[in-house]
Amino acid sequence: MNFDTRKYVIIVFILTVGIIYTIRLFFMQVIDDTWTLRATEVSERRKQIVPPRGAIFDRFGTKVVSNRTYYNLMFVEDDIKHLDTAAFEKLLGWEKGDVKKRFKEIVIEQRTYRDKNDGYKVKPNYQSDRPYAFIKEMTLDEIAKIAPNLYKFPGFYEEITSMRSYTYPNGANIFGYITEVNEKEIEEDSYYRKGDNIGRAGIEKFYEKELRGQKGIKYIVTSARNNELKPYMGGKYDTIAKQGPNFRLGIDIKLQEYGEKLMQGKRGCIVAIEPSTGEILALVSSPTYDPNLLIGNRNIKKNYPKLILDKDMPLFPRPLAAEYPPGSIFKLLQSLIALQEGVITPESGFPCNKGLVGCHPGHTANNLPDAIKFSCNPYFYAVVRRILQQGKSKNVFADAEIGMNKWYDYMMAFGLGQKFDSDVTGLRPGLIPNSAYYNKWYGYHRWAFSTIRSNSIGQGEIKLTPLQMANVACIIANRGWYYTPHFVKSIGGKGSLPQFRKKHKCKIDRKNYDPVVEGMRRAVNEPGGTASRAKINNEQKIIVCGKTGTAQNPHGEDHAVFISFAPMDQPKIAIAVFIENAGFGGTWSAPVASLMMEKYLTRKVKDKEKEKRILEATFKN
Amino acid sequence: MRQGEKLTSHLDWPLLIIYFLFLIMGMATVYSTSLNPEHPNLFDYSQKYGKQIVWLGVSLFLGLLVFLIDSSVYRKFAVPIYLFTLVLLVAVLFMPPINGARAWLQLGGFGIQPAEFAKTGTALLLARYISSLNIKQQNLNSVLVANAIMLVPMVLILLQPDAGTFVVFTSFLFVMYREGLTYDPLVLKIVNLIPGIKFKQTWVGTHFIPIMFAVVFLCIVTLLLSNNTLTFDFLPGVKIPGFFGVIISLLIFCLIAFFFLRFNSSKRDRRRITTVILLAFILSTSIASSVNYLFQNLAEHQKDRIELVLGISKKDEKNGKDYNRNRAMAAVGSGGLFGKGYTNASVATIESNHVPESETDFIFCPYAEEWGFVGTFILIVMYMIMFFRIIMIAERQRSRFNRVYAYSVVMILFYHLAVNIGMNIGFAPVIGIPLPFFSYGGSSMMSFSVLIFVLLKLDSQRSHVLQ
Numbered sequence A: 001m002n003f004d005t006r007k008y009v010i011i012v013f014i015l016t017v018g019i020i021y022t023i024r025l026f027f028m029q030v031i032d033d034t035w036t037l038r039a040t041e042v043s044e045r046r047k048q049i050v051p052p053r054g055a056i057f058d059r060f061g062t063k064v065v066s067n068r069t070y071y072n073l074m075f076v077e078d079d080i081k082h083l084d085t086a087a088f089e090k091l092l093g094w095e096k097g098d099v100k101k102r103f104k105e106i107v108i109e110q111r112t113y114r115d116k117n118d119g120y121k122v123k124p125n126y127q128s129d130r131p132y133a134f135i136k137e138m139t140l141d142e143i144a145k146i147a148p149n150l151y152k153f154p155g156f157y158e159e160i161t162s163m164r165s166y167t168y169p170n171g172a173n174i175f176g177y178i179t180e181v182n183e184k185e186i187e188e189d190s191y192y193r194k195g196d197n198i199g200r201a202g203i204e205k206f207y208e209k210e211l212r213g214q215k216g217i218k219y220i221v222t223s224a225r226n227n228e229l230k231p232y233m234g235g236k237y238d239t240i241a242k243q244g245p246n247f248r249l250g251i252d253i254k255l256q257e258y259g260e261k262l263m264q265g266k267r268g269c270i271v272a273i274e275p276s277t278g279e280i281l282a283l284v285s286s287p288t289y290d291p292n293l294l295i296g297n298r299n300i301k302k303n304y305p306k307l308i309l310d311k312d313m314p315l316f317p318r319p320l321a322a323e324y325p326p327g328s329i330f331k332l333l334q335s336l337i338a339l340q341e342g343v344i345t346p347e348s349g350f351p352c353n354k355g356l357v358g359c360h361p362g363h364t365a366n367n368l369p370d371a372i373k374f375s376c377n378p379y380f381y382a383v384v385r386r387i388l389q390q391g392k393s394k395n396v397f398a399d400a401e402i403g404m405n406k407w408y409d410y411m412m413a414f415g416l417g418q419k420f421d422s423d424v425t426g427l428r429p430g431l432i433p434n435s436a437y438y439n440k441w442y443g444y445h446r447w448a449f450s451t452i453r454s455n456s457i458g459q460g461e462i463k464l465t466p467l468q469m470a471n472v473a474c475i476i477a478n479r480g481w482y483y484t485p486h487f488v489k490s491i492g493g494k495g496s497l498p499q500f501r502k503k504h505k506c507k508i509d510r511k512n513y514d515p516v517v518e519g520m521r522r523a524v525n526e527p528g529g530t531a532s533r534a535k536i537n538n539e540q541k542i543i544v545c546g547k548t549g550t551a552q553n554p555h556g557e558d559h560a561v562f563i564s565f566a567p568m569d570q571p572k573i574a575i576a577v578f579i580e581n582a583g584f585g586g587t588w589s590a591p592v593a594s595l596m597m598e599k600y601l602t603r604k605v606k607d608k609e610k611e612k613r614i615l616e617a618t619f620k621n
Numbered sequence B: 001m002r003q004g005e006k007l008t009s010h011l012d013w014p015l016l017i018i019y020f021l022f023l024i025m026g027m028a029t030v031y032s033t034s035l036n037p038e039h040p041n042l043f044d045y046s047q048k049y050g051k052q053i054v055w056l057g058v059s060l061f062l063g064l065l066v067f068l069i070d071s072s073v074y075r076k077f078a079v080p081i082y083l084f085t086l087v088l089l090v091a092v093l094f095m096p097p098i099n100g101a102r103a104w105l106q107l108g109g110f111g112i113q114p115a116e117f118a119k120t121g122t123a124l125l126l127a128r129y130i131s132s133l134n135i136k137q138q139n140l141n142s143v144l145v146a147n148a149i150m151l152v153p154m155v156l157i158l159l160q161p162d163a164g165t166f167v168v169f170t171s172f173l174f175v176m177y178r179e180g181l182t183y184d185p186l187v188l189k190i191v192n193l194i195p196g197i198k199f200k201q202t203w204v205g206t207h208f209i210p211i212m213f214a215v216v217f218l219c220i221v222t223l224l225l226s227n228n229t230l231t232f233d234f235l236p237g238v239k240i241p242g243f244f245g246v247i248i249s250l251l252i253f254c255l256i257a258f259f260f261l262r263f264n265s266s267k268r269d270r271r272r273i274t275t276v277i278l279l280a281f282i283l284s285t286s287i288a289s290s291v292n293y294l295f296q297n298l299a300e301h302q303k304d305r306i307e308l309v310l311g312i313s314k315k316d317e318k319n320g321k322d323y324n325r326n327r328a329m330a331a332v333g334s335g336g337l338f339g340k341g342y343t344n345a346s347v348a349t350i351e352s353n354h355v356p357e358s359e360t361d362f363i364f365c366p367y368a369e370e371w372g373f374v375g376t377f378i379l380i381v382m383y384m385i386m387f388f389r390i391i392m393i394a395e396r397q398r399s400r401f402n403r404v405y406a407y408s409v410v411m412i413l414f415y416h417l418a419v420n421i422g423m424n425i426g427f428a429p430v431i432g433i434p435l436p437f438f439s440y441g442g443s444s445m446m447s448f449s450v451l452i453f454v455l456l457k458l459d460s461q462r463s464h465v466l467q
């Protein structure tokens, strides 16, 4: 028998296996992606590198918000061996049973999911081979106490993280704070992962997208035990994390600090703006809080409830969101409108007729500047009557509506009754009533000047936010225009944002400001003026122009209002001071404004008497 | 050695070169998968690659030694060599078990696996025995003796236990088949017991071995694929049930075989070839269909059991009993067309340890992951070239001893390749056997080298012997 043909059987057998294996390999490696996905799932970790947030500087380049390294105490349950709970609790300085409690808490924090592949059973997201934070955001001091002994507790290790740090304990309502993102935010913006931080208020919130920077992504090869081994494919697909750009604010942190000091023991606000740019120099909301109280989740957990429950509402940004009747400072705007409408001249005089409204004793306003100086209420009733009842219609009600519409247009041009398009969230619009408002309130053509006359002196329905009040001072300081008040001077050295370089004109001719400014000068600088306490007693002879106000408060003591700017020519600072329940504006708000302006313009305060008087005053009941 | 004849004359250079290529590729893969960045020196003997270099040196030295010995010695000393390997196989059973098997013989700090060397011993004795037979002398006696030569070491190996090497020994069945020793005498003995039947030969008995292996292979592949749906990266939405994949593959394969054989055969054979291939296609399709049908209609718990034995249980796939094969396939499959690049494997490294034994039994994983399909294709082609070269060498021998030995070598190597790569691609259950010339380990490296060098020696002196 010849068996030679059998060699072909063997050859075919070997060749068949070779071909089938080659085809199978082609399927597995080139065509079917199941295995590639499986490999990625088991052996790679996509690690996000969260960059530190952008640092924030004040107008003079002082770093006011920066980042500091903190430490998370991490653990992987599978790596923990024979944990001596008692010794560990002792090391952490915890009570007995706290460690066990914390482990349970972590599992609960991770929530649960329903497993589609296993009859929709509820299963925990927690996995014993993954790292979790046992203690978050420990300071260097805190970790330093633990770290030397950590080797005794395998499975625990430290991890670096970055948190905010504040050079000054001031400006909390400006900067805002950051906390961990919630589920909804993760859903809405794919940028975020669980454990990421997001700006919650102030600049941190408004500029979140810029400040957060760009995350980097590292693909890391992990071992079967989930240890990180090396960059995947030599880091070919990695991207580098980019820190957010540096922010330069218009804020003068020294002025801010001083303002917060002056407002101690008082409720209210100070808003200072540089009129020529619209940059906010200081924005004091009192009472406030130390921004360091809200660094990191541990602190927030501890301090946030206290702050939110505080009846003085330290978290409430009053300068932006509180709406107050402006009081007599409103007379300035009424004057400007009347002059522009030509219903009065600077020389117009009206008697101080106390029949309709009360007034301070012992004056007669024979011209507009004096009326502003004395803040004569009957005078401005007369002025506003002329604005609203211009005799354009025989019907007094129709006439009032025509006047009201004109008046409303001016108010809009002053930026009132609306939210500024500024770089801050939580702004309120204030309230400027128009004819539609009164038609609804009183009925169509059932109101005239006499119905709404208290608006003349800033009482009535009108409401302004302190930011708007400061902006009114800016408009007068600039004699006719303003830039939207804003915080950020420059992002990453690129200069101010385009929306803050748009000049808003206010429909009042330049010349009509002079008598108003003169009135504000007299109010501060001439004997008998309502705001003499606003004067800066300084050899540089800085001329301050200001106007007091007293906002009626049906619930208690009146609120003290004051707006001013200085110097009179080429003003560098415009300011509004609002102190709740402090009574007459000239007594308390004017000196605060004066001190602030002196501080800003001369960098120091010489009038220690005045300063002492303010520091000692409290208006909280 | 005849006078004036150089040692290297009549040396089969192609086989030697491909052997050296494998050594280099294997060494590179061992280095890559077990690379310790703190000790990157290839000759650092504290590392696996340093040790493997030593094993390579020892293996080449053994190879040289083998080459210095005259080829007639292997024939003369086949029985003592075989007995010596049997003694080692017995001795190893008294050794303390490592990882549950008594496979290692400790010799002064070094461990060797006698089972690896038993392959050489068995190959030599089988060659010696078959070459002593008259070519027409297939009878029950010779079949039983030949099988006994194979079965004695197999039983000893099963006692260790070492399932992988046990399976590899069945490769000698193909060698016997090639030499005319089949199970036909056994079949005849049984069949002829039936009164009135007096067969001289049965087709089934004669070709029992290749048929059995083909059927087993087809069944396993059908079972493995019938459970899966094929999806395509570049054709989203297209889904082909796994069973259709099997049928399509069979059809393609038969068509290729048909056209290949038609153009390489005489006119007389063509009709026969057409009939055989058509028959083969119908048979294989019906076997696949019935296996598939049976499997799909099994009760759930029966299905589970088969899946578990084959290691294709979906439930156990990711982290359960089939973990090893699953990770190995992930490593191989993630290589893509061009691979992740040398030393860039992420699944199959010792350090990451997703694929256990990635330097020994699963060394195909790091290679496939780093070099992709291009690399694995080249590797399989290289093995095919090696196998066909050895078959060529076998067929040019004048001595039956040499030919039997050469066929033993090719079948042993082929088995190792088929099973080793098979378990990396989900075509074979996970039984630990090394990939020839690649896997880390002294015993396998030495035994494969000795196998090859004995063959080279026999071949280089093929004109000396007539028997």
Ligand SMILES: [Zn+2]
Pocket: A352, A353, A359, A360, A363, A374, A375, A376, A377, A378, A379
């Ligand atoms: Zn008066």
